[in-house]
Amino acid sequence: MKHFTQFENISLAEQLIEQALQYKIDSRKHISKGLGKRVGCIFLNPSLRTRASTQIAALNLGMEPIIINMDKEGWALEMQEGAVMNKTTVEHIKDAAAVLGTYFDVLAIRAFPTLTNKDEDIEDFVLNQFKKYANVPIISLESAIRHPLQSLADMITIQENSKAIKKPKVVLTWAPHIKAIPHAVANSFAEWAVGCGHDLTITHPEGYDLDPQFTQGAVIELDQKKALKNADFVYVKNWSAFNDYGKIHSTDSSWMLTESHFENAPEAKVMHCLPVRRNVELSDEILDGPRSLVQKQAENRIFAAQAVLSKIII
Amino acid sequence: MKHFTQFENISLAEQLIEQALQYKIDSRKHISKGLGKRVGCIFLNPSLRTRASTQIAALNLGMEPIIINMDKEGWALEMQEGAVMNKTTVEHIKDAAAVLGTYFDVLAIRAFPTLTNKDEDIEDFVLNQFKKYANVPIISLESAIRHPLQSLADMITIQENSKAIKKPKVVLTWAPHIKAIPHAVANSFAEWAVGCGHDLTITHPEGYDLDPQFTQGAVIELDQKKALKNADFVYVKNWSAFNDYGKIHSTDSSWMLTESHFENAPEAKVMHCLPVRRNVELSDEILDGPRSLVQKQAENRIFAAQAVLSKIII
Amino acid sequence: MKHFTQFENISLAEQLIEQALQYKIDSRKHISKGLGKRVGCIFLNPSLRTRASTQIAALNLGMEPIIINMDKEGWALEMQEGAVMNKTTVEHIKDAAAVLGTYFDVLAIRAFPTLTNKDEDIEDFVLNQFKKYANVPIISLESAIRHPLQSLADMITIQENSKAIKKPKVVLTWAPHIKAIPHAVANSFAEWAVGCGHDLTITHPEGYDLDPQFTQGAVIELDQKKALKNADFVYVKNWSAFNDYGKIHSTDSSWMLTESHFENAPEAKVMHCLPVRRNVELSDEILDGPRSLVQKQAENRIFAAQAVLSKIII
Numbered sequence: 015m016k017h018f019t020q021f022e023n024i025s026l027a028e029q030l031i032e033q034a035l036q037y038k039i040d041s042r043k044h045i046s047k048g049l050g051k052r053v054g055c056i057f058l059n060p061s062l063r064t065r066a067s068t069q070i071a072a073l074n075l076g077m078e079p080i081i082i083n084m085d086k087e088g089w090a091l092e093m094q095e096g097a098v099m100n101k102t103t104v105e106h107i108k109d110a111a112a113v114l115g116t117y118f119d120v121l122a123i124r125a126f127p128t129l130t131n132k133d134e135d136i137e138d139f140v141l142n143q144f145k146k147y148a149n150v151p152i153i154s155l156e157s158a159i160r161h162p163l164q165s166l167a168d169m170i171t172i173q174e175n176s177k178a179i180k181k182p183k184v185v186l187t188w189a190p191h192i193k194a195i196p197h198a199v200a201n202s203f204a205e206w207a208v209g210c211g212h213d214l215t216i217t218h219p220e221g222y223d224l225d226p227q228f229t230q231g232a233v234i235e236l237d238q239k240k241a242l243k244n245a246d247f248v249y250v251k252n253w254s255a256f257n258d259y260g261k262i263h264s265t266d267s268s269w270m271l272t273e274s275h276f277e278n279a280p281e282a283k284v285m286h287c288l289p290v291r292r293n294v295e296l297s298d299e300i301l302d303g304p305r306s307l308v309q310k311q312a313e314n315r316i317f318a319a320q321a322v323l324s325k326i327i328i
Numbered sequence: 329m330k331h332f333t334q335f336e337n338i339s340l341a342e343q344l345i346e347q348a349l350q351y352k353i354d355s356r357k358h359i360s361k362g363l364g365k366r367v368g369c370i371f372l373n374p375s376l377r378t379r380a381s382t383q384i385a386a387l388n389l390g391m392e393p394i395i396i397n398m399d400k401e402g403w404a405l406e407m408q409e410g411a412v413m414n415k416t417t418v419e420h421i422k423d424a425a426a427v428l429g430t431y432f433d434v435l436a437i438r439a440f441p442t443l444t445n446k447d448e449d450i451e452d453f454v455l456n457q458f459k460k461y462a463n464v465p466i467i468s469l470e471s472a473i474r475h476p477l478q479s480l481a482d483m484i485t486i487q488e489n490s491k492a493i494k495k496p497k498v499v500l501t502w503a504p505h506i507k508a509i510p511h512a513v514a515n516s517f518a519e520w521a522v523g524c525g526h527d528l529t530i531t532h533p534e535g536y537d538l539d540p541q542f543t544q545g546a547v548i549e550l551d552q553k554k555a556l557k558n559a560d561f562v563y564v565k566n567w568s569a570f571n572d573y574g575k576i577h578s579t580d581s582s583w584m585l586t587e588s589h590f591e592n593a594p595e596a597k598v599m600h601c602l603p604v605r606r607n608v609e610l611s612d613e614i615l616d617g618p619r620s621l622v623q624k625q626a627e628n629r630i631f632a633a634q635a636v637l638s639k640i641i642i
Numbered sequence: 643m644k645h646f647t648q649f650e651n652i653s654l655a656e657q658l659i660e661q662a663l664q665y666k667i668d669s670r671k672h673i674s675k676g677l678g679k680r681v682g683c684i685f686l687n688p689s690l691r692t693r694a695s696t697q698i699a700a701l702n703l704g705m706e707p708i709i710i711n712m713d714k715e716g717w718a719l720e721m722q723e724g725a726v727m728n729k730t731t732v733e734h735i736k737d738a739a740a741v742l743g744t745y746f747d748v749l750a751i752r753a754f755p756t757l758t759n760k761d762e763d764i765e766d767f768v769l770n771q772f773k774k775y776a777n778v779p780i781i782s783l784e785s786a787i788r789h790p791l792q793s794l795a796d797m798i799t800i801q802e803n804s805k806a807i808k809k810p811k812v813v814l815t816w817a818p819h820i821k822a823i824p825h826a827v828a829n830s831f832a833e834w835a836v837g838c839g840h841d842l843t844i845t846h847p848e849g850y851d852l853d854p855q856f857t858q859g860a861v862i863e864l865d866q867k868k869a870l871k872n873a874d875f876v877y878v879k880n881w882s883a884f885n886d887y888g889k890i891h892s893t894d895s896s897w898m899l900t901e902s903h904f905e906n907a908p909e910a911k912v913m914h915c916l917p918v919r920r921n922v923e924l925s926d927e928i929l930d931g932p933r934s935l936v937q938k939q940a941e942n943r944i945f946a947a948q949a950v951l952s953k954i955i956i
Contacts, residue, residue, distance in 0.1 A: 050670055050874060052698065052701070054694065057401070060401060060402055061394065061401065061402065062398070062401075062402040062419070062424065062427070063427060065396065065429050066368065066394060066396060066428070066432075067399065067431065069394055070366065070394070070431060073366070073392050078701050080697050080698070082401075082690065082693065083401060084690070085399075086400065086714065087685070087688060087689065087690075087693060087709075087711060087714075088688055088689065088690040088693070089688060089690055089917045090652060090725060092920070096921070096926060097920060097921065098920075098921040098922060099920050099922050100820045100919070100922050101820075101917040104917050104919070105690070105916065105917030105918070106917075106918075106920050109916055109917065109918065109920075109929075109936070110690065110917075112937050112940075113690070113691060113916065113937065113940040113941075114694070116937065116940065116941040117694050117695065117698060117944065118694075118939075192414045234446055252449070268394075283363055288419065288423055288427065289403045289418050289419030289420075289423065289424075290412070290419070290423065291413040291418070292406070292411065292412075292413050292420050292423075293410070293411065293412040293413060294412060294413050294414050298410060301423075307425070309426050309427065309430065312426075312427040312430065313427075313430040313431075316332075316431065327461060332643075336939065356678055371715070373718065374715060374716055374717060374718040375715065376710065376712070376715075376717055376733070376741070377714060377741060379710065379716070380682065380710060380742070380745050380746075383708055384680065384708070384745060387680075387706050397714075397715060400714065400715075506728045506729075586714060597741065602733065602737055602741065603717045603732050603733030603737065603738075604733070604734075604737065605727040605728070605732070606720070606725060606726075606727050606734050606737075607724070607725065607726040607727060608726060608727050608728050608946070614726060623740050623741065623744065626740075626741040626744065627741075627744040627745075630745065
């Protein structure tokens with residue numbers, strides 16, 4: 015594994031999950047493995063869990079993490095090839111990426127989509143510029159279209175909580191939100207859930223189809239009630255429209271899960287990547303009740319990142 | 329000691345002072361004590377001394393400090409229980425606190441008061457949400473109503489500079505300022521000075537009474553000249569009105585200490601927590617002269633934090 | 643060497659270059675040298691290379707670097723001696739410098755010029771306040787008038803790339819820009835290039851003379867074409883006017899280097915400190931072609947900083 019930016023294959027996924035679960039039991043078992051190695055964590059956007067868990071994962075391996083808030087501490091990045099830089103951007107991404115590649119053994123990058131320039135977002139422009147120019151392994155800390163460390167943590171959480179279930183029914187349900195939200199978490203979750211062999215159903219209001227490259231292999235069921243039936247795990251997430259790119263088509267609050275939604279799925283566990291807008295995306299009732307796995311997902315972010323870093327620095 | 333958020337009792341205070349003074353002599357004597365332990369330093373407000381001294385204290389114990397500027401790097405926090413989060417806040421404090429509690433062995437929190445919502449400030453809402461939901465020891469890096477690490481450093485400084493004096497006369501004097509300033513430093517200083525058995529007098533213009541829960545045991549003397557008489561230590565601090573909450577009632581510059589104020593207290597030392605507005609709160613003459621202990625207080629912040637962390641991670 | 647804020651003498655420069663080149667071969671050879679020592683990196687302005695390379699340099703010596711973004715995380719600094727601080731500044735630089743001096747073994751400071759107050763800039767006010775009050779060694783991470791770590795990295799890069807050339811012809815050429823830019827990089831480069839015995843020619847449009855204290859020993863040639871003839875190294879940099887302080891007199895794009903500028907200097911290498919405004923200061927053609935040394939300069943920033951820290955903490 016050189017980079018970690020997406021789901022690759024089930025064998026690698028199982029290997030990472032197994033390694034993560036070992037680190038969960040003994041987080042410092044490889045404390046000397048990363049000695050003298052450095053990961054640069056480059057943030058072009060805010061972050062709480064990703065920021066903290068990636069640093070901790072690196073420290074657990076004896077690595078030195080260095081955080082750079084590129085958006086606030088560094089220089090405004092120019093993204094366009096061949097640009098005449100006579101406006102507000104100060105440094106071209108290809109120069110910044112190349113320099114950071116000489117400074118670090120691994121680079122971890124967070125770069126959200128524009129949600130306005132669909133073509134640039136779909137080609138995952140910023141992440142791929144780093145891949146192209148940095149010349150070191152790249153880890154995605156959430157890119158324009160994927161959030162693979164989150165999905166790996168989600169797969170770990172599903173495995174931990176489905177010991178008796180052979181092939182759990184997993185439902186990804188759209189939830190209301192007041193802002194236009196990226197597709198990365200939903201895309202990645204679908205990619206990983208199908209890739210890991212789960213039985214995935216996706217439900218959302220009309221007009222909210224995700225990019226089909228991520229949802230193939232999943233059942234699409236626009237009736238949320240039908241979709242939720244017999245669910246073992248329900249992953250809740252808002253996203254903006256993909257076809258009518260970045261637009262909000264619905265804020266229908268009946269899509270927000272409450273206890274009454276689980277009539278036909280009494281044992282279902284509920285997942286969310288956080289941060290969550292309480293009582294908009296998901297009710298207090300669910301988040302504070304026994305169905306919620308959200309804290310376990312967040313905790314598993316450490317061990318997901320640790321497994322990935324460990325595999326990369328071998 | 330689980331948390332460190334306020335004065336507890338004189339025996340614990342003396343223990344912490346003694347430990348801090350030992351660390352001042354040999355700062356790395358317990359360099360292996362904190363190995364593999366992590367403190368998350370969560371800032372909702374600016375900080376210089378607290379930020380640097382807490383990191384250094386942790387490193388002196390072999391701990392790994394991780395800084396999170398929640399206000400700038402993370403997500404805007406919702407504070408209200410049961411809120412429908414359809415406005416500007418992105419993450420509920422109870423979710424953030426719980427996640428951070430799973431990531432760190434100790435959490436240190438800076439959260440200033442609103443100075444507009446008196447009820448919320450008085451119950452020290454943000455700090456207590458962390459206490460309630462994080463499930464790990466909490467250290468206050470200045471809360472809405474207290475700044476105990478500052479006060480511990482102040483008590484260390486008084487002890488170091490009063491060897492021959494049995495029960496020093498300590499005066500806390502209000503000073504002018506141009507902005508509405510929190511009560512935390514003044515409250516805590518009163519709480520610790522009385523708690524540690526010092527002879528405390530508080531002086532301020534009319535209308536500047538502090539919350540009485542912090543000042544019991546102190547003499548209140550509104551005549552600054554009388555208050556300063558025979559003082560051994562004079563602690564200078566501005567605060568806004570408490571009763572007429574958060575308001576500025578006086579900017580009377582005669583309250584700013586100059587040499588002439590020390591006619592009847594020739595040996596008095598002057599203290600301030602910094603940052604100080606020179607020639608508004610306190611004159612250059614005093615700050616740059618031999619009475620000033622402000623740099624010693626700042627230095628002792630390291631050893632105060634180190635003693636507290638050391639006690640917590642036992 | 644107590645401080646590192648400017649060129650001192652050729653013997654010290656050669657020593658630092660030699661040490662840096664050794665660290666480039668074996669970066670962790672002195673990994674125990676800085677154990678228990680701390681460098682505080684204080685940023686009053688943005689930074690990418692300086693921020694990352696200084697941290698890495700410190701870690702390579704076993705030191706603990708702590709970053710403080712004073713402009714964003716700390717308090718607004720008052721610069722004027724004797725100021726009545728009743729406006730927007732919260733802490734006087736002399737208090738902040740003294741505190742930070744008690745917290746760290748070495749302080750590294752980034753403080754750009756105002757470009758409006760020439761007198762304050764010329765006396766390098768902020769840096770010198772730290773020197774005056776911090777009482778520990780000071781490293782400049784770029785001050786109002788110099789950027790010595792950049793220049794040291796530049797000298798290393800010239801040495802590495804001029805093995806067969808006895809006394810390389812080095813040309814510092816002004817380049818267009820859309821904003822008023824400080825003189826620090828140009829000043830320092832001239833100071834170090836002459837100091838290190840290089841044959842330096844400086845070329846710029848009329849009205850762009852640098853402060854003569856930095857350019858003595860260099861040839862000034864206003865005709866860029868003549869200046870570039872037979873150049874071995876061409877250092878490209880914009881700066882604003884010095885005499886008509888901080889003003890932009892020219893944006894003449896013919897000063898931007900393209901391949902056609904190298905007719906009479908076919909072997910010339912091109913240098914720039916980064917960040918670079920592509921196709922404004924320097925063409926893609928040059929930056930992406932074989933003449934460019936800009937990535938090597940950036941990489942050498944680590945070893946320049948490491949040599950300096952190493953010398954200081956002996």
